[in-house]
Amino acid sequence: MDELKKFAHWWSLLGVAGAAITAAAVNQQNPIGMYFGAALLFVGVGEWICRPEKTEIFNGPTPGSFITKRSNPWKPKLLGILFDLAGLSAFARVIYLVALAP
Template sequence: MENPISKLALEHWYQVLMAAGLFLFLLSGAGLLEEFPTLPTAAIALGVFFFGMGEWINHPIQTGLIPATARFPGGVITSHPRKARPAGIFFDVLGLSLIVFGLYKLIV
């Protein structure tokens, strides 16, 4: 049986944030992080996950055509420039709020 983690396509930093946040949230919920309080750790992990999700929404794939010239044959260019969207901004704010809340609960 193959490892399902090896099939994850973590091509961008925001996808890595989502995977790390979900992994830490599951570890915290299972009680495997005994050194850290559960509520702040879970809040920070969820915040990292939601921030990564917001940035994934804000970085949609965009494709454009490059016209052919005498020196360049032309072609297709694909990139992920940041384009802020309301849903992405919502998840960014939610994620940052959860991170701040978790850090506050961890310190106080």
């Protein structure tokens, strides 16, 4: 069950939702849905790459006990930023297709 907690972050859920939306849009041959799902998927993957898990261990209140603190600080990496930019460009394409295209 602890392994599932690793995937309970907003970027993981965003990636899963993006994959599901993209698959459904491909099945329906909906280009706006495909771009929107790809945007969510790319941003989710980009944030997953840029947010590695960091574990810190502190001394506990009693001798011999320890406190473990896990966090996911944002640590920029080139591949993650490229995925984020690809997601933002796909989202810009969605806005163009919905609002500006005839």
